[in-house]
Amino acid sequence: MRTQTSAACIAGVGHTAVAARLGRSAWELQADAVVQAVADAGLRPCDVDGLLTEPGYSQGVIEGVTPHFLRLGAMLGLDPRFTGSEVLGGASAVAMVQRAAMAVANGLCEVCVCVYGDAPSQAPGVWGYSRGDGAAFGFFGAPGIHALAAARHMALYGTRPEQLGEIAVTFRHHARLTPHAQQRAPMTLEDYLASPYVVEPLRVLDCCQISDAGAAVVITSRERARDLKHPPVAIAGFSQAHCLTSLVNDDYLTTLPARRAAPEAFAMAGVTPGDVDLAELYDCFTIVVLLQLEDYGFCKKGEGGGFVDNGGLALTGRLPTNTAGGLLSEGFGGGMLHIVEAVRQLRGECGLRQVREAEVALVSGYGLGMNTHATVILTRG
């Protein structure tokens, strides 16, 4: 394995508590996450000259005519050289890291904070949205589109409910080793199979948490990171691919744009799927994990079910995945908690859930009902 490295790295990570209800506004959660990430990097507020934000679903991107980054930046007292908000749904967190890395590498800023935060408990019902005229057919919520994906994958490839359950159970086990995780109660495959359908074939336990949470990371140059608190985590490769055509695309429900993003990210990092020590895959629903395992080339199309069987995603499995529990059990951190966890794994800070000799981590972001995708490959040192 030979890894190349971009000029940028991750120097700090931080997050708030993660829970169904925290009683704090999204703004407070975002600001708290920024403060913690900058402190973790050993930097001060005056060092920050870049700010990228993702407001989360319940807040919306624009409040009146004020873009999200503007109001948050004002509250943080920032007049940065580089800023913006990302609107790629669940791909936003990874996309912000990419945007920050490109900005740092090209000298547009030196220390860029990327932050996600949301407080859906203060905006009930926001996840039951419909798309366009889908409401007339009762086509509501995120589970619907993902149930269509799961049903088609099952029909084409014989994927079984127990295999989706294996993903949920494995991630719950990881969350039990994660002190800040939202769901830490034990879960068995029997529990999974007994959980009621939301939109069949997806059950309650196929669906991610809805969480009040904020998370942030600090991107800076390798040179600047040298004297900071933690050994830097290199941003070795990254890419995006999107499917905006949805149902017009023949492969829409069973192949994610990850399939197109993957080769570029691996090539930039100079690694192959076999070099990846752990994956933090966006997991709004179990089926999305299964599709990504195939689309990133960890297994062939249609073989995701077999890959996850028998603890394939466990800490000592074929590919340790979502080592803090993911959106399914750690809690919904907009994809930013996936990056935080990958950084902590590569730093060796994860205690009981530490993946041994973790050197290469793949993190994905995925959003807007199978439309957007972003990949980043992180390496130690």
Next chain:
Amino acid sequence: MNEARPLPAPDEVTRPFWSACAEHRLCFQQCRACGYRWLPASVVCPRCWAGECDWVPSEGEGTVFSLAVYHRAYHPAFQALLPYVVAVIELAEGPRLVSNLVGVQPQDVSVGMAVRLEFLDLDDRALPLFRPRTRGG
């Protein structure tokens, strides 16, 4: 009391589609330049970007591309219909659309099943729905 279903809200792009539905015709768009056929509505051909296209009525035959069985109502109008089937239908002419399957138990629906168009009238609008084709039907 049951609330009414949310009705489609046609805009300047989707109005021809819903106007045709109101007359019980399910139309897709077809490019005059390259012949490509598609749904949902666009303002140019999504394949060749030509601006000239026609709204062409479907014969109403299709197959189930995938399906999702709702066990939870996200809107009160659907409470009494639970469990109901949202399906992606692939028309014989090629375009796909989201619709409902009616006249069938959810457990009897499968990917690839042949279905036939029908309309549900709602006020001055009509929704294109699908029903499994009967043998020889």
